[in-house]
Amino acid sequence: MxxxxxxxxxxxxxxxxxxxxxxxxxxxxxxxxxxxxxxxxxxxxxxxxxxxxxxxxxxxxxxxxxxxxxxxxxxxxxxxxxxxxxxxxxxxxxxxxxxxxxxxxxxxxxxxxxxxxxxxxxxxxxxxxxxxxxxxxxxxxxxxxxxxxxxxxxxxxxxxxxxxxxxxxxxxxxxxxxxxxRWEVMREVEDVCPVATLPADGDWDAYLAGLDKKSRHEIRRKMRRAESA
Incomplete structure (x- = not known):
């Protein structure tokens, strides 16, 4: 429908x-x-x-x-x-x-x-x-x-x-x-989704602290661009 x-x-x-x-x-x-x-x-x-x-x-x-x-x-x-x-x-x-x-x-x-x-x-x-x-x-x-x-x-x-x-x-x-x-049935793995483990308290700064320096820089750069748009 x-x-x-x-x-x-x-x-x-x-x-x-x-x-x-x-x-x-x-x-x-x-x-x-x-x-x-x-x-x-x-x-x-x-x-x-x-x-x-x-x-x-x-x-x-x-x-x-x-x-x-x-x-x-x-x-x-x-x-x-x-x-x-x-x-x-x-x-x-x-x-x-x-x-x-x-x-x-x-x-x-x-x-x-x-x-x-x-x-x-x-x-x-x-x-x-x-x-x-x-x-x-x-x-x-x-x-x-x-x-x-x-x-x-x-x-x-x-x-x-x-x-x-x-x-x-x-x-x-x-x-x-x-x-x-007369069907052929197949189960296949298409791809693997990325998974992020978040801090138990949901603290954003704590999450960023767990990333490598390059990732932190890239996320903050994109957040600044989003805020200025």
């Missing part, structure tokens, strides 16, 4: 229920992302309802936010689009070796994931296995263009943290049906 049709209250509730969620999963980030990059991809968000919680008679506008049990932010586009170089919107930028995919392949990605470090499924941990199975079932079914669902060549889900429980849940769900659908 379109991002704009997802109740904000449901998004915030499920975000709070997702331990692996980061600031990149916030509604405000997705809103800003689609405002900025909406011309580079097509929305394909999946929303899962509680059993018996079908669409309200009034359609999505009357949907009860409490009936949603999961939001899976997806989008689709070609692996490489003509404007990627100008807009810095190519997703496959890893310096590590990852499996090649044809540039014109129709791909399903995690939604709003250019320039984001992490992405995940929004749901309670206990619901992850069922949600992952529903995602795979939806991708295995016939396309539903009326709700933004398109035929695909590759499902290219990246930006998951290595310790995110959604990652093994999705992997298990895909592998369970891979043979029946």
């Amino acid at each position: 379109p991002f704009d049709d997802i109740p904000r209250a449901a998004w915030d509730r499920l975000l709070a229920a997702t331990p692996a969620a980061t600031p990149f999963s916030r509604w405000t980030v997705h809103r800003a992302w689609w405002d900025a990059y909406g011309d580079t991809a097509h929305q394909q968000y999946l929303c899962l309802l509680a059993a018996g919680g079908g669409e309200a008679p009034g359609g999505v506008d009357a949907l009860d936010p409490d009936s949603l049990v999961a939001i899976v932010p997806l989008m689709h586009r070609h692996e490489v689009e003509p404007m990627d170089a100008a807009t810095a919107t190519a997703l496959r930028r890893s310096s590590r070796h990852v499996s090649p995919v044809a540039p014109d392949a129709k791909a399903v990605f995690m939604g709003a994931s250019y320039h984001a470090d992490y992405a995940t499924l929004l749901c309670a941990p206990d619901d992850l296995p069922a949600v992952a199975q529903a995602v795979v079932q939806g991708l295995a079914g016939a396309p539903d263009p009326g709700h933004g669902d398109q035929a695909w060549d590759v499902v290219d889900l990246r930006r998951f943290r290595d310790d995110d429980p959604a990652l093994p849940a999705l992997e298990n769900a895909f592998r369970a049906v891979a043979e029946a659908h």
